Amino acid sequence: MIIFLTGLHSGVRYFLTLIFLCGIYNTYAQKQKADSLEKLLTTAVNDTTKVILMWQMADAVSMYQPDTALKTVQQALFLAKRIKYTEGESRSLGITAEVFRKIGNYPKALDFNLRKLKLEETRQNQYNLASVLMNIGIVYVFQEEYREGLKYYFQADSIITTYNIEPFKYHIALNVGDAYYRLNMPDSAYNYFNKSLQIARQLGDGDFIGTSMTGLAHCYLTEDDYPFALLNYQTALKYLSAANDDDIFCEAALGLSRLYKRMNKMDSAIHYAGISLSVAKKDGFLTHELDATEMLVDCYKETRNIDSAFTYMQQVYKLNDAINSRDKIKEVQIISSNEQLRQVEREEEKRIALKERSQQLQLLFIGIFIPIFFALTIILSRINIPIRVIKGLGIVSLLFFFEYLTLLLHPYVLEITHHTPLLEILIFVVIAAILIPAHHRMEHWLIEKLMDNRSKVHNRKLKLLKVQQEDINGNE
Template identity: 30%
Template sequence: MKKIVFIICLIVSAQTVFSQSTETEIQNWYEILKHAKTPEEQVTAWSNISESYGYLGKPDSCRYASEQVLRIATESNQDLLLCRAYLYLGNYFSNVSDYKQALEYEFKSLKLAEKLDSLFDIWIATKEIGVNFKELKNFDEALKYLLKASSIVQRLGSEGVSLSNRTYTHLSEIYLELGQPDSALRYIQIANENTDRKSDDYGYARVLYIFAIVHQAKGDHDLAESYFKKCLQFSDEQNVYSPFVTSATRYGKYLYETGNYQESKMYALRGYFKAVEAKDKLLIANAASLLRKVYYASGQKDSSYFYSEIKEAYTDSVFSEQQRNQIQNLTFGRQLKELEDQELLLEAEKQRSQNIQYALIAVSILVLLILYLMLSRSFITNTKLIEYFGVVALLIVFEFLNLLLHPFLEKITHHNPLLMLLSLVSIAALLVPMHHKIEKWATSKLIEKNKRIRLAAARKTIQQLDGGGKDVVG
């Protein structure tokens, strides 16, 4: 009984320390959010707040922060922010094991990233899609997207070195799942070559762990044992909990299977307490499951029963949380859809307004042309007035064409000012000579017609005068 009370107190103590540290981090991000002026700064703050709430196991707060990310990105009308907001939402759904919705938002992120031609955003969306397919055990699709992500890393050259670890480690694990340890070894070696242990302690710890399980799969147990111990030592020094727990539990399981129960218990306990410290319920359940077996094999049935209870409690807790999250995610997903639909309605209204303006411009041009032709064909007007109206009419026509082409240019140039300028200059270079030719032809023709009308009118006047003179003489 005393032992149980001691362990429970230790669990509560470790969770409290971890919670306080993360709560402090959240408060720091809220302070940053208060002074955030741009949408970019606000999105960064809210995304970090969302991630921190995820670590604390507070899905409601995490969902709220994720919703704020999408709201700000949507209101900013910036495709890049929206692209990253979709990615953050995908990560949220992935963290709560809702891989279907995670993939939905990650595919949206990928579509925008490809539209923006942003290699980094294409890489991260593609990589996350591959990781989610891996979690769903759909290894063919996972391999497809992660190989695509690796090709982007290669295209990025030196800029892609820091992205290599997160790509090649997953590829190695997939090949291991597919029963191809040689391919798995090749990719983890590439990951190792491109991972800096000083700047990426988590990534390097993962490399050591995957080296261990790859060599274990190949039957090289001495090498596997060496890498397990390297991973545990490095992870412990750098306080990287996830690779530490998975490595301790996996190595403890190997020792259990070889009959070394004493060492197996030692490593299983190390993994268990680190999982408790990190407040990771699934890892706690996995470590407790191994401890139940080890204590039972050692003849310590009370301890075995104790860890069996812990394993069942945390497994049930994880399952209940997943069920609750799935139900709440349905509501959350509907809210996100409503937010997106609202933005689509606003965009459609804006487009309709633009179309009405274009229609009014077109009508104005037609009316002006009709008046212009009426003046030139039916009335005697000043030649300079016809030339003036000709220039104005043609300028309006070409400006109208420019208005119609402008959205298309924005789309293909991705709002790049230099490319926009070059495109407009190119269009002007094509249109200006045509403008001058049409202007010269139209005005000359209409002026000529106007002159004929004026001449005919003059002749008619002369004839009338001549007729009047004859009457007087007679």
């Protein structure tokens, strides 16, 4: 049975089987797109543009270079956070989740989708919210947690219906039907597959029509309603063939083979199993190829054609070995992706720590500079320089002190208010109401003290000169 994964950007979609991951787009075209995006990225100056290009490039290479995709999209995510580009952060989280899902790392895919959900719940973008809820449901379905998947599907469906999000109406109906079918609830599955079929007909999309009819045919077959199962399978094959959707075509052809086997029409069962096998071989759909081959083994056993059954049984062994090898490679990819993510996050933590250390050193320098500057002002007040210079230095030293206080308080205010602008401005107004009068009083006090200090020094000099003059006169 098929699952529709909501596209992470407009115009791109993926149909996926539960076991074998297979994108419908052309890999060569994606490589060309990735090369073009990389060239644009090298000349990009604006940070927002860089984020957009990076997540788009990661999406383009995710099918054939998941490691590169993961590294690129993480860079996009960190940059988006630094420049507070929320849409870029959301897109990057979604692409990261999709890369992990493609390599079979479902826990990480779920983790990043949930991070995106948390972000989208604070925004007003209902399209993005519905999309991420659907994708969370899909990850649960891939983990065979169908009821948990349905919970998120229904949340997405509620948003799609409330806000009339047309692009997702077909896909949510199809996905809910698929989850019910996997739960062996054909009546509920039928209702949603039928709903998706009505939408597909309104859209005039042959691929969608064929996909929905395949789901309906599966339901009819489960209920032993052979005439309607036959009608839906045959009609679905025509639509899917015209749409070049080989993935679902293999599934529909194999479903029709199973139907004919139940009807004890072995020649037709073998014929359609052979068609499914041929298309699966052509496109490299290992799971479909294995299913079709096992079906042929069963059919030839039924007809007591031992030689053919043995031949296809040998193919079953080879395909199982190939799938096991692929699964082992996938396990290595999962371990590798976890380590790669850890290293990328560690590098970002180092960068943040280095930045924080730099800021702390700057604050320390300012904290040392202010008293030195203040002491210098006092020393200069004892020297015979213009009064306006002394006043100016006194005012500047106080400005440094009060601005330094504001700088120190700012992070604590942000933490207390959780970056709420209204609360921030209220707190800073209160701080200003305290600091500004204090600044004026201290300014007057400091200038008065500096002037008083200067007067005392001046008077002492005059007194000293007077004494010296008296001594000179006395000696004469």
